Amino acid sequence: MSTTRLLLLGVVRIFQPAYGYQLRRELLTWNVEAWANVNPGSIYTGLRTLAKHGYLQELEQDGAHRPGRTSYKLTADGETEYFSLLRGMLWTVDGFHPDKMQATISFMWSLRRDEVIAALEARISQLESWLKAGPYSERHILEDPATPNHVVEMFRITNARDSGELRWTHEFLDRIRGGAYAFAGEPADWEPYPGMVTHWGEIPAPPDRAPDNQD
Template identity: 25%
Template sequence: MTRLMVLGMLRTKPMSGYEMQQQLQVSEVDKWAGILPGSIYHALKKMDKEGLVRVANVEATGHRVKAIYEITEEGDKEYKNLLISSFSEPSVHLPVLLYTGLSMFNLPNHDIDTERIIAAIEEQKQVLLKKMDDIEAGQKIKAQFIEVNELAKITFQNILDQYKLQIEFLDKIILAMTKGA
């Protein structure tokens, strides 16, 4: 995912790793995409060795030196392949660890503290609610800087719908556990 993001941003204009990181943070893409700041620099160095990007310029400001990268012709081909590939990968990822826990919980003769499990589910709900808030805030921030097109709008809505669906599922688990206790 980092490769696709970095190559995509470099298709818009040459930029430094720091500038890419700032764009991702301002738009809050880094939160839903799971891109860590250090992964941008790692990806740039690796793709430079692979010939997908190259240093177009080196700028010095004070004691700092920053490399400005640009995409190569090979990088553009790689970007197009990654983009097409991103649309073919299954887009639903099931919470298999949670499902496994639920199936184990249903086994007879378990001696498990249901209150602790419910507390853990509540913690998970709080994390999901926080992520929803972050996505909504990111959507508002993005709208301040650029016109949000229809694809971006439906993407944001789908992300929020996924969080809501999972929170509703967690609420149902809590209700079922509470009734069964």
């Protein structure tokens, strides 16, 4: 649910105010039904649920509440929730839910470059720690007479995924350190083509940093 919530809040934040059908159509161009396990039919329901919880504001057309004809924009609480989810998924590795990192990549540009670099460094430390512990987990299984030996393969496939993500994270971090991509406070590095299903609106300005303490 957290991945779906981030996707919905994030896409509303980009296009707001936007109609439900626009948001649904945009998310389907991202193939979210394949990698995030988002049922296309549940997108309208998810938008209404976020509005019910105070994260989105519904702007109904002519007072009619129709899923496709209701437009949405983030509330202040929705903005806070968006950044909370985004940062939580970026800073914490969840090997059993790779969709969280994929969703994070979709909205990583709304954070500043230095935070993204720090978060990727933290992810590398987490992954290295898990991989270091892997052989001991395997040994525990193989030495436990009550556990079938084939269970060790569950740990091995998880370690293989973690190894692949570790390699990618190192490479991704190097690219970002080298100036790749655009982040909050930097000029955009791409322009949507005219035939896009929906159009990217003005990217909201990032929140100001807290002022440094002064003596």
